Amino acid sequence: MLGTSQHSEADAKAAEAVLSLGPSVREHLTTLARESQEFLTRAIHHVVREEGIVQFVDFGFSANQLNDLSLHRAAKEAAAEADLPGVRIAYVDNTPTTYTAAALELAEDESIIFLDVNPLTPARALADPRLERHIDFSKPVCVIMFSFLHYVSDADDPRGVVNRVMRHVAPGSHLVAHHVTSDGLDPVLGAHVRQLFDGIGTPMSFRSQEEFEKFFGELELLEPGAVDTADWRGRSLLNEPHPLRALAAVGRKR
Numbered sequence: 001m002l003g004t005s006q007h008s009e010a011d012a013k014a015a016e017a018v019l020s021l022g023p024s025v026r027e028h029l030t031t032l033a034r035e036s037q038e039f040l041t042r043a044i045h046h047v048v049r050e051e052g053i054v055q056f057v058d059f060g061f062s063a064n065q066l067n068d069l070s071l072h073r074a075a076k077e078a079a080a081e082a083d084l085p086g087v088r089i090a091y092v093d094n095t096p097t098t099y100t101a102a103a104l105e106l107a108e109d110e111s112i113i114f115l116d117v118n119p120l121t122p123a124r125a126l127a128d129p130r131l132e133r134h135i136d137f138s139k140p141v142c143v144i145m146f147s148f149l150h151y152v153s154d155a156d157d158p159r160g161v162v163n164r165v166m167r168h169v170a171p172g173s174h175l176v177a178h179h180v181t182s183d184g185l186d187p188v189l190g191a192h193v194r195q196l197f198d199g200i201g202t203p204m205s206f207r208s209q210e211e212f213e214k215f216f217g218e219l220e221l222l223e224p225g226a227v228d229t230a231d232w233r234g235r236s237l238l239n240e241p242h243p244l245r246a247l248a249a250v251g252r253k254r
């Protein structure tokens with residue numbers, strides 16, 4: 001969606017399917033993708049600058065993340081600005097094409113590891129000795145679930161996935177999440193998008209704001225709460241509401 005050169009076959013199919021919905025929807029969705037990525041950058045700068053967190057565990061990786069707005073670039077940039085050493089990033093995903101592309105691209109970077117573990121089985125990821133060696137779980141960690149939870153159907157217990165991870169991390173840890181919402185979704189567009197994503201084998205679960213907020217459970221939601229990605233301490237690039245909205249929020253473990 002952002003026109004990056006790195007993407008898996010599934011990403012390319014998904015982008016192609018959505019873009020086939022026509023020029024105005026295409027423009028909205030490209031803007032939405034950009035706004036969502038910019039939210040991620042702002043959230044990372046916040047946790048690094050205000051909380052001093054330099055450890056990140058990202059569930060659900062796609063080769064789209066090898067772009068200018070990637071988590072690792074933003075984390076390193078924010079840490080350098082705040083003069084904080086010791087940035088550590090762990091990406092968790094077992095999609096074969098994604099894993100190969102990412103591992104090749106970033107193999108030389110010792111601050112980053114890739115765990116080829118299904119992100120839907122966090123207990124396995126958290127028990128992996130490579131993760132224990134890379135991340136110090138006695139200190140706060142920033143957990144990222146960006147463009148991930150809406151690919152996890154209710155049958156795969158997305159709340160259980162989030163809870164399992166957040167139970168493992170120290171107080172002061174943060175959860176940064178982003179999710180497409182059913183709120184305000186045009187029914188015709190929603191049906192098209194569902195059909196397209198079902199057709200390429202990556203069904204998408206649209207959830208309401210209330211359902212999205214429940215992922216944060218007992219976490220303290222930082223201001224301004226769960227809002228459209230652009231409104232999370234930013235401003236939309238469009239003057240009209242998106243026909244398909246994505247929500248973003250950052251929660252802090254007390």
Ligand SMILES: C[S@@+](CC[C@H](N)C(=O)[O-])C[C@H]1O[C@@H](n2cnc3c(N)ncnc32)[C@H](O)[C@@H]1O
Nearest residue numbers: 060061062064065093095146147148151152202
């Ligand atoms: C489109 S990728 C997005 C990941 C990445 N955070 C990004 O921003 O590009 C979706 C992720 O959800 C995970 N996932 C879980 N269940 C899935 C499913 N049924 N279909 C597709 N992806 C699924 C995949 O491992 C994949 O990493």
